[in-house]
Amino acid sequence: MSPPPATGPEAVAAARAAPGPPEDAQVLDLCDLGLEEGASVLVKRALKRLPVGARLVVSGTDPALSVHLRAWSRAHGHRFEPAPDGAGAPAGTIRRGSADEDRWHGSQRAGAPDPTAAGAVADRPRAAWGLAARGALVEAGAPEYAFALDDREAVWTGDAARTYRQAAAGQWDPATAIDWEDPFELDPDVEAAVVQVMTYLIENENAAMVVPARFLGQVHPHFREVVQVLAVQVADEARHVEVFSRRATLRGAELGLSTAGGQASLLTLLEEPDYVLAHFLLSVLGEGTFLALLSFLERHGPDPVTRRVAQLALADEARHVAFGMTHMAEVLAREPAQLGRLATAIERRHDALAHTSGLNEEVFDALVVLAAGSWERRAVAEGFRRVLELQAEMAEGRRRRLVKLGFAPERASALAALHTRNFM
Amino acid sequence: MAADNGLVMGAVAYDAKVVTIWEGFKTWFAGQGLDFDYVLYSNYERQVEALLLGEVHVAWNSPLAWVRARRMAGAAGLDVGAVAMRDTDRDLTSVVVVRADSGIDDVAGLAGGTVAVGAVDSPQATLIPLSHLRSLGVVPGSDVQVLGHEIGVGKHGDHVGGEREAAKSLLSGEAVAACMIDGNHLLFSAEGTLPPGATKVLTQTAIYDHCNFTAGPAAPAGLVARFVDLLGSMSYDDSEVRPLLDLEGLKAWRPGRVSGYGLLEAAVDESGFYDEKGNVTASGYRP
Numbered sequence: 001m002s003p004p005p006a007t008g009p010e011a012v013a014a015a016r017a018a019p020g021p022p023e024d025a026q027v028l029d030l031c032d033l034g035l036e037e038g039a040s041v042l043v044k045r046a047l048k049r050l051p052v053g054a055r056l057v058v059s060g061t062d063p064a065l066s067v068h069l070r071a072w073s074r075a076h077g078h079r080f081e082p083a084p085d086g087a088g089a090p091a092g093t094i095r096r097g098s099a100d101e102d103r104w105h106g107s108q109r110a111g112a113p114d115p116t117a118a119g120a121v122a123d124r125p126r127a128a129w130g131l132a133a134r135g136a137l138v139e140a141g142a143p144e145y146a147f148a149l150d151d152r153e154a155v156w157t158g159d160a161a162r163t164y165r166q167a168a169a170g171q172w173d174p175a176t177a178i179d180w181e182d183p184f185e186l187d188p189d190v191e192a193a194v195v196q197v198m199t200y201l202i203e204n205e206n207a208a209m210v211v212p213a214r215f216l217g218q219v220h221p222h223f224r225e226v227v228q229v230l231a232v233q234v235a236d237e238a239r240h241v242e243v244f245s246r247r248a249t250l251r252g253a254e255l256g257l258s259t260a261g262g263q264a265s266l267l268t269l270l271e272e273p274d275y276v277l278a279h280f281l282l283s284v285l286g287e288g289t290f291l292a293l294l295s296f297l298e299r300h301g302p303d304p305v306t307r308r309v310a311q312l313a314l315a316d317e318a319r320h321v322a323f324g325m326t327h328m329a330e331v332l333a334r335e336p337a338q339l340g341r342l343a344t345a346i347e348r349r350h351d352a353l354a355h356t357s358g359l360n361e362e363v364f365d366a367l368v369v370l371a372a373g374s375w376e377r378r379a380v381a382e383g384f385r386r387v388l389e390l391q392a393e394m395a396e397g398r399r400r401r402l403v404k405l406g407f408a409p410e411r412a413s414a415l416a417a418l419h420t421r422n423f424m
Numbered sequence: 425m426a427a428d429n430g431l432v433m434g435a436v437a438y439d440a441k442v443v444t445i446w447e448g449f450k451t452w453f454a455g456q457g458l459d460f461d462y463v464l465y466s467n468y469e470r471q472v473e474a475l476l477l478g479e480v481h482v483a484w485n486s487p488l489a490w491v492r493a494r495r496m497a498g499a500a501g502l503d504v505g506a507v508a509m510r511d512t513d514r515d516l517t518s519v520v521v522v523r524a525d526s527g528i529d530d531v532a533g534l535a536g537g538t539v540a541v542g543a544v545d546s547p548q549a550t551l552i553p554l555s556h557l558r559s560l561g562v563v564p565g566s567d568v569q570v571l572g573h574e575i576g577v578g579k580h581g582d583h584v585g586g587e588r589e590a591a592k593s594l595l596s597g598e599a600v601a602a603c604m605i606d607g608n609h610l611l612f613s614a615e616g617t618l619p620p621g622a623t624k625v626l627t628q629t630a631i632y633d634h635c636n637f638t639a640g641p642a643a644p645a646g647l648v649a650r651f652v653d654l655l656g657s658m659s660y661d662d663s664e665v666r667p668l669l670d671l672e673g674l675k676a677w678r679p680g681r682v683s684g685y686g687l688l689e690a691a692v693d694e695s696g697f698y699d700e701k702g703n704v705t706a707s708g709y710r711p
Contacts, residue, residue, distance in 0.1 A: 036613035071607035077675035105661035141663025
């Protein structure tokens with residue numbers, strides 16, 4: 001059985017530890033502050049400065065002080081000797097026990113907060129560091145968390161802190177960043193094309209939200225900056241889903257089409273279990289390709305709202321791609337042989353999607369109409385030309401990024417061409 | 425009789441966490457090579473009877489259960505011994521508390537009033553403080569009325585609820601004084617059940633001891649010695665055993681001692697809780 005250990009809310013105040021009078025004892029005068037009013041914090045502080053076994057004479061005018069010091073000392077593993085009654089006498093003497101020190105026996109410092117400091121980021125953070133802040137002193141015996149991504153080699157990106165700061169500073173509010181009331185008139189068929197493109201974008205942004213979200217919970221929180229980047233990336237995509245949905249329903253309630261081929265392509269992204277490969281496929285190739293698409297919409301969108309939502313999403317996606325590129329570059333710098341794995345991932349995804357129809361015609365046609373802005377013959381021809389240009393630009397962007405990662409130009413071209421026709 | 429080759433301990437299930445605690449100890453003892461098992465009882469009276477019958481080797485006894493076990497064993501010509509206790513079981517005190525603005529400055533001022541206590545079988549919140557008042561010339565039931573708070577009867581005050589209700593009775597004005605263990609006065613004051621400064625300690629009992637592991641007459645000496653050795657080896661700096669010690673509310677196990685039960689023995693006699701043979705004689709006590 002146990003009477004519950006006596007503990008209480010702890011207020012902060014300055015200790016009044018004075019140089020000790022007789023023998024080895026230190027003195028703490030609590031004046032009128034009761035142990036239940038926060039004086040326990042002062043007692044702890046004073047004891048902490050003494051070696052185990054040393055004595056602390058505690059005095060004060062709270063009438064219950066001696067009663068409470070006895071109970072408190074017992075519960076905290078100290079010994080208490082009340083002073084003989086007498087006017088102005090101290091409440092008693094605490095002989096310091098070792099329990100507060102014993103608790104931290106075998107504890108371990110979980111790296112250091114500044115990731116650039118030597119030894120700050122562990123190669124393989126311990127499972128029992130769990131959710132502890134990087135740099136915290138972690139008590140031995142903490143439960144072991146199962147964070148699957150605990151290998152610095154695969155996870156860490158030195159640029160994460162900077163990327164996160166940029167991302168945090170670049171957040172925008174969909175309610176105010178876009179003038180949803182900006183007046184425009186569109187031919188109903190052009191509006192339908194915009195709705196189809198938005199429908200397609202939402203589906204793709206859902207993938208871009210879910211993929212990092214799935215890894216977010218697996219990365220050991222020791223790699224704090226990486227987790228933060230993933231988290232803000234998820235938030236970015238959530239915002240994109242919102243603004244594309246809002247644009248899609250600006251003039252009507254009905255959305256466009258979602259094809260089996262499109263979904264099959266995105267499913268291969270979601271099913272990639274390897275963090276590095278998933279990041280490569282999503283951010284370098286998929287989102288990289290989307291940069292061209294969003295830039296296209298920013299330039300050729302038929303109305304100001306479409307152009308604005310594309311512009312805002314583009315800025316975010318550019319950051320995602322840059323982070324993906326930095327991550328890949330660091331992985332490859334540590335282990336150049338990883339280049340082969342990246343290539344294989346592209347080929348495998350291509351093979352898996354070989355039987356699908358790729359980009360649906362509706363999206364392609366919608367882009368043409370959207371870029372044309374009208375049904376006038378010459379305008380349609382111009383729109384068609386622009387979409388072909390877009391596709392070429394997308395392939396060139398992929399090729400350029402692959403070359404930058406270290407693929408030979410011909411190999412990069414071949415791999416860029418294998419990328420899913422569904423863009424993402 | 426407790427079967428097989430291991431040590432069997434009885435404990436009272438005063439809270440669901442008791443299962444967590446003793447499952448943890450059982451696993452740890454097994455890791456140290458001691459075959460240990462436990463049996464839970466719903467009240468201390470049944471546990472003490474089981475100890476004397478040899479159904480368990482060792483009982484994790486409340487101080488009141490120790491008093492009864494000692495008396496029953498004595499009457500039957502058997503031996504029981506207190507073999508270990510927590511550091512937190514030593515040198516406790518109880519207090520009688522009044523409202524700070526009550527104008528009551530000594531125990532004589534309680535006369536004609538009502539004193540709130542815990543459950544009828546609580547050593548710390550009923551038996552010992554009432555005996556203390558008696559020793560100061562205030563006779564419970566005649567000089568003062570006693571207001572009991574029968575929560576967890578049979579669990580010898582392990583449930584903090586009775587004491588907390590006694591404290592609330594003091595605040596509400598139902599009682600002029602309330603009895604509780606020293607640590608709970610601090611706890612209730614810190615958590616706000618008793619607003620800081622709203623109460624004052626009228627009187628404090630002398631020190632007494634609380635629980636102990638009581639080895640029964642059927643306890644195999646070798647196993648008990650091993651059990652006590654292992655308890656003594658549990659160190660608060662060991663992260664494996666620290667959660668168990670925290671749950672059970674101690675920093676270190678100490679050897680059992682019986683020098684701290686005098687106050688309770690006297691209180692039991694004065695209140696007629698048990699007779700000298702350990703028979704339950706408290707009226708209306710239904711564990």
